Amino acid sequence: MSYGYAIIARMSPPELTDDTGLRWCPASDTHDIALDGSTLVCRNSSGRRLKSVPKNVRDTEIGRQLLAVREQLQRHERECVTTVESWMLGALPVPFALLTKVWADPAWRRALSDLAVTADLSAEPGLLKRIDETGRVGVVNLDAESEWLDSDHLYVPHPVLIEDLADVREFAAELGLSQTIPQLTREVYAKPAEVEGNRVTDYNGGEFDELRQARARTATSGFAVRGPYATCRASDAGRELQARYWIGDENPDYSTETGDLLWVDADERSVPLSEVGPIAWSEGIRMAALIFAGRKTDEK
Known part of the structure; x- marks a missing residue:
């Protein structure tokens, strides 16, 4: 039932x-x-x-x-979607036993169906199609063949970790798939091979006529506001970081300008960019880019 x-x-x-x-x-x-x-x-x-x-x-x-x-x-x-998305943002292994229990629920099944999944983050993913009563997870691989994953857990990889992401996206498009959770359509930002310091300044200087507009842009883009920052969380190898993007701390009626993007750890300490993992990096840049795109421009 x-x-x-x-x-x-x-x-x-x-x-x-x-x-x-x-x-x-x-x-x-x-x-x-x-x-x-x-x-x-x-x-x-x-x-x-x-x-x-x-x-x-x-x-x-x-x-x-x-x-x-x-x-x-x-x-x-909403809770099903949020939970599955947290598996993706945290690169967390999900036990097959858990998936077997929730698959019968339509809300869980909608959240999970057609996601790119794998039993090993270094392996090529397949698209999740079914979970049987014994806990076997059935996927369609990139050769359009059905197969069962041989493991006691699976991962819902963040798209930045999918090596041949363009091929997986193309294959999903050919099948006409529509994911409840934006995994394959999610914007990804690869971390440069060499980074220095502890702040990204590429998205500084985004002007908003009112701070409330920047906060509204943050909320509609799916992020939280904490003090003067837009924030989001993501994990890499079990280490959770929070990305913080400065949007202003003045009166909500006053104009504002975006500032630096940085990452902090669980103890609120700033993390050097060299220590920010690929998921946390991609999610932080994605947040800043989405908010920055709503800035005042000459066309507005």
């Missing part, structure tokens, strides 16, 4: 399942309601599905319960 149906199964009155797989709950003598994905839907006593849910039906006790279930499902889906 999936996560969503497990919640609905605990509700009353008992539900009725139709040939579409929807579980209908009686809301009144003349209407049933159900969740179709994340949409609340309604049918009348003759079984005809209505274009909208009448307010008096939505406001019934069962209507309120289903809306609460929808919120739980949406929160669960």
Whole structure:
């Protein structure tokens, strides 16, 4: 039983399942309601599905319960995506036993399906297609052949670690794949062979008419604001770093200009660029580039 149906199964009155797989709950003598994905839907006593849910039906006790279930499902889906993305950002090994347990849940399956995965970060990845009841992980390799990964764990590699990333991207495009988590479409930035100091200045001088605009750009790009910095986290070889990109500390109504990008460790100490791993480097540069792209230009 999936996560969503497990919640609905605990509700009353008992539900009725139709040939579409929807579980209908009686809301009144003349209407049933159900969740179709994340949409609340309604049918009348003759079984005809209505274009909208009448307010008096939505406001019934069962209507309120289903809306609460929808919120739980949406929160669960976000948690699945966030968790799988953390595996990618941390280059973490994921036990097959765990994957076997979560695969039956549609939210987990959507988050995992079609990701490039591998049992060894140095090996060529395959695209995840299925996980069977014994815990075997089935993938399609770059030769378009199905195979089972022979290991007790797998990795969801960050794209910067995929050696032949262009080939994998091309193969995924040929198959028409669409990943829930932006792995293959994610912007990547390779770390230069030689770097010095502890700051990157390539994205300095991005002007915003108001600091609130820079903060909004940070939030819509998926990053957090901590004091005067836009921030993001990533790990390399088990070492977690936080990238910090200066966006300003003045009044939110005042203009601002972006500054240095740097990385700090768990003790808030600045890390030399030479010690920043490839994932943390790529994610930090990606953050700065996305925010910098929203700066004021002559065209605006």
